[in-house]
Amino acid sequence: MTNDFPASLRHERVAQQCICCGGVQLQRSPAILMPFVSHRALGLAPALIDEQWGLKSIPQGMAYCLCNTLHCSQCELLFLDIRFSDREMACLYDGYYGEAYEALREHYEPGFKARNLALRAPSELMGLTIDYILQYLSPVRILDWGGGDGTNTPFKGDGYQTDIFDIDRKPTVVGTRSVVKGDVEGVAYDLIVCRQVLEHVPYPTDVLADIRQCMGDETLLYVELPHEALMVGNQALSPSQKRHWHEHINFFSPAALANLFLACGFTLLNVQSTPIGSDPRLSSASRILQAMVRKA
Numbered sequence: 001m002t003n004d005f006p007a008s009l010r011h012e013r014v015a016q017q018c019i020c021c022g023g024v025q026l027q028r029s030p031a032i033l034m035p036f037v038s039h040r041a042l043g044l045a046p047a048l049i050d051e052q053w054g055l056k057s058i059p060q061g062m063a064y065c066l067c068n069t070l071h072c073s074q075c076e077l078l079f080l081d082i083r084f085s086d087r088e089m090a091c092l093y094d095g096y097y098g099e100a101y102e103a104l105r106e107h108y109e110p111g112f113k114a115r116n117l118a119l120r121a122p123s124e125l126m127g128l129t130i131d132y133i134l135q136y137l138s139p140v141r142i143l144d145w146g147g148g149d150g151t152n153t154p155f156k157g158d159g160y161q162t163d164i165f166d167i168d169r170k171p172t173v174v175g176t177r178s179v180v181k182g183d184v185e186g187v188a189y190d191l192i193v194c195r196q197v198l199e200h201v202p203y204p205t206d207v208l209a210d211i212r213q214c215m216g217d218e219t220l221l222y223v224e225l226p227h228e229a230l231m232v233g234n235q236a237l238s239p240s241q242k243r244h245w246h247e248h249i250n251f252f253s254p255a256a257l258a259n260l261f262l263a264c265g266f267t268l269l270n271v272q273s274t275p276i277g278s279d280p281r282l283s284s285a286s287r288i289l290q291a292m293v294r295k296a
Contacts, residue, residue, distance in 0.1 A: 006022065006209075009022055011083070013085075019077070019202075020077045020263070021074050023072050023074035025072070026073070027070070028081065028239055030069075031080075033065040033066075033080070036104060036107075039104065040091055040101070041092040042065065046062055046063060047062070047063045049062075068239070069081070069239035069240075075255045075256040075258075076253035080250075089202070090167070124276075125224075126154060128290075129193075129195065132292075133191065133292075136220055136292050140161060141160075141188065141189050142162045142191050142193060144192075146166055146167075146194060148170070150172040163178075165178075165181070165184065187214070192214060192215060193222050194211060194222070195223075196225060198252070201249075209264060220269075220292055220293070221266070223291045226289070227288055254271050261293050266296055267295070268291065268293050271291040273289055
């Protein structure tokens, strides 16, 4: 790990460093980027290679977008080697769960339209989220970073001042206010919430740096993300165990999350793996990672 991480982290198309701890001892194994993601983010749809291609030394069949699974031996993070650009992230997440998004995903993943109805409903995890936060504070002024339309934003309505920042800006539910970065400068938030975000982004250090600028000395930051089933109790974790990647491009361990917070200038108050019931947003996880931090 470099001495001035995360400032020294190279923003590369194909990662050569761990995006959590900066380590360079990475194991790798080939995988594929799922067709929906490769098509929507990169413009790379699967192709059927047949005799009309005239290729002599390549077998015929479906061609998909190749990538690598990387595993950091230092902090245990498992992640996709492709790091999406800002433009590609916009292609993937603008109009998130909207009509065009739904239609393309249904094309590649039949049955998604029905599942999308459940994805738009309030999360069954909200009780766990609120109970965890209330162990540390009873917030009044809240910023939800990446909160979408606010459907799954905790602490909204009477008695709360709740702002929502999201790259896919849209009208928000009653009891919340949609904001841009300029709106949050100088606001004394009690709590900033970042739920189900860091597993999607190419450089979580950038997100945490932006959030840190919005925090006062007394502000607490709550982070929640999937504790993917592959990562739980797997002492023999290797990149060959992850052969495909979808929207979740970072699989965190508690150690990886702790390293990330330390590198970004936070003091970790607690991180825990919490069992959950079924949730359509976390189809590959039966646990969530919950963490509370403050500025170091």
